[in-house]
Amino acid sequence: MADESGTASIVEASLNALLDDETFLPDLHGKTREKAFSSLGSILSTPNHVHKSFLRVPLVSGKVVRIPAFRVQHNNIMGPYKGGIRFHEAINEEEVIHLSSLMTLKSALHEVPFGGGKGGIVIDPANYETNELHLISKKYVQYFSDIIGPEKDIPAPDVGTSAREMDWMMGEYKSIHPGMKYQSSFTGKSVVNGGSLGRNEATGKGVYFTFRYLMHDFMKAQNQWLKERDNVFAKTALNHEGKSLTLAIQGFGNVGSVAALEAYKSSHLNNKVVSVSDKNVTLYNSDGIDIPELVKFTSDNNNELPVSEEKLEDAGIKADIMDRDDVLTLDVDVLFLAALGHQVHKDNMADINARIIVEAANAPLTTEADDYLSNAGVIIIPDILANAGGVIVSYFEWLQSRETQFLSEEEVYERLHDKMKATLDAVLPQYFGDAFPLRKNCYIHAVMKLSTVLFRQGKLY
Numbered sequence: 001m002a003d004e005s006g007t008a009s010i011v012e013a014s015l016n017a018l019l020d021d022e023t024f025l026p027d028l029h030g031k032t033r034e035k036a037f038s039s040l041g042s043i044l045s046t047p048n049h050v051h052k053s054f055l056r057v058p059l060v061s062g063k064v065v066r067i068p069a070f071r072v073q074h075n076n077i078m079g080p081y082k083g084g085i086r087f088h089e090a091i092n093e094e095e096v097i098h099l100s101s102l103m104t105l106k107s108a109l110h111e112v113p114f115g116g117g118k119g120g121i122v123i124d125p126a127n128y129e130t131n132e133l134h135l136i137s138k139k140y141v142q143y144f145s146d147i148i149g150p151e152k153d154i155p156a157p158d159v160g161t162s163a164r165e166m167d168w169m170m171g172e173y174k175s176i177h178p179g180m181k182y183q184s185s186f187t188g189k190s191v192v193n194g195g196s197l198g199r200n201e202a203t204g205k206g207v208y209f210t211f212r213y214l215m216h217d218f219m220k221a222q223n224q225w226l227k228e229r230d231n232v233f234a235k236t237a238l239n240h241e242g243k244s245l246t247l248a249i250q251g252f253g254n255v256g257s258v259a260a261l262e263a264y265k266s267s268h269l270n271n272k273v274v275s276v277s278d279k280n281v282t283l284y285n286s287d288g289i290d291i292p293e294l295v296k297f298t299s300d301n302n303n304e305l306p307v308s309e310e311k312l313e314d315a316g317i318k319a320d321i322m323d324r325d326d327v328l329t330l331d332v333d334v335l336f337l338a339a340l341g342h343q344v345h346k347d348n349m350a351d352i353n354a355r356i357i358v359e360a361a362n363a364p365l366t367t368e369a370d371d372y373l374s375n376a377g378v379i380i381i382p383d384i385l386a387n388a389g390g391v392i393v394s395y396f397e398w399l400q401s402r403e404t405q406f407l408s409e410e411e412v413y414e415r416l417h418d419k420m421k422a423t424l425d426a427v428l429p430q431y432f433g434d435a436f437p438l439r440k441n442c443y444i445h446a447v448m449k450l451s452t453v454l455f456r457q458g459k460l461y
């Protein structure tokens with residue numbers, strides 16, 4: 001979930017819960033406490049800076065265009081601003097502000113020493129030639145060069161951008177700031193250019209790890225608790241022994257394909273990936289889909305799933321071809337949403353049949369759908385918890401770039417899992433001990449961390 005109103009109301013609810021809990025920040029009482037919490041509310045709900053420019057770019061056609069571009073710096077109490085740069089025709093200032101606030105909360109929840117930032121350029125990259133995209137990327141750095149940097153604000157890829165754009169941008173940053181440390185000015189770079197091994201796989205692996213940890217490792221420890229309750233975990237997590245857990249995955253890009261492969265290979269859970277989808281099509285096979293073969297096919301075919309019987313045959317995949325959105329309403333145990341925001345909304349929320357939803361994308365449920373499905377007893381593993389692998393490994397990349405000492409892929413995954421496990425171990429006991437949905441628990445943890453640091457730095461006046 002987490003459109004603007006949803007995030008704002010959860011942050012407010014988290015603050016209210018903490019205001020009433022006098023064991024939290026016990027030095028604050030009465031009017032002073034109320035004033036401090038009111039400060040907290042305004043700090044967390046407002047970005048520190050909104051930078052907007054119109055990049056002036058000569059196109060191949062000879063036309064010169066002005067392209068709107070943003071960099072929002074939400075909060076840096078935990079460390080330098082950090083967040084992706086999105087190239088998308090529908091991105092706007094309000095959305096970049098919202099996404100930057102989610103980064104503040106996500107980094108705080110996972111104890112990554114960064115603040116929240118986000119960038120956007122209003123283009124559909126498919127409509128531009130490669131050299132135009134190169135120029136647009138360089139212009140972005142030129143226009144925002146004073147406010148970004150390794151100790152100030154560290155961008156990364158997001159929707160519509162990849163290691164290619166980060167390499168271009170870091171190159172431009174280096175030209176503008178000769179002699180300064182440039183390696184850690186951007187993350188998500190190619191490995192040859194100082195990127196981290198494992199960064200590409202980090203979000204998908206983290207998504208699957210979160211699901212697996214909750215459903216398997218943590219559940220085992222909670223066995224008795226669950227057996228006493230007639231809830232969805234007891235039904236889905238425990239009763240699947242001998243029976244497969246059926247999984248459907250919307251989106252087969254960077255995040256979705258890696259999560260699908262992890263699920264397929266998992267030795268911890270008896271998974272069966274029965275469906276995957278992309279922007280064109282849903283594939284379904286009740287006996288399970290051969291994910292490694294499908295990954296081979298998509299990497300040779302512009303990252304797109306086979307859309308015809310003939311292509312399925314070429315790929316050596318057995319599956320039925322269905323409409324793109326059919327993936328959402330299948331009768332499966334678990335639905336991973338790894339495509340775009342707002343995929344489940346008021347018009348399709350009542351048709352969802354999955355018992356568990358994993359938010360791999362940012363905000364794939366609208367607030368209304370989140371409330372509706374939570375009330376219907378669907379367990380929602382929220383984006384703030386599940387998809388932080390990217391920012392965590394970005395942090396490792398930033399450290400490696402600063403030290404010019406590099407980790408092996410295995411070391412990266414080991415550290416990634418350790419970090420996500422630490423967050424899960426902090427959040428899950430409280431989740432199982434009270435009535436809040438998992439998302440609210442995560443927000444409370446993030447807000448507690450931010451509030452404590454703001455208080456200790458004397459910022460709550």
Ligand code: NAD
Pocket residue numbers: 158159160203250251252253254255256277278279280324338339340341360361362387388390391
């Ligand atoms: P991607 O571009 O590699 O893949 C997106 C996938 O979604 C593609 O398979 C595409 O065909 C599919 N898709 C697009 N529109 C669709 C539609 N209407 N219905 C079904 N499928 C559709 O992107 P990604 O990097 O995998 O990111 C996926 C989501 O995860 C995004 O929302 C992104 O913000 C979020 N996310 C990504 C990262 C990361 O590190 N890549 C980190 C955190 C969050």
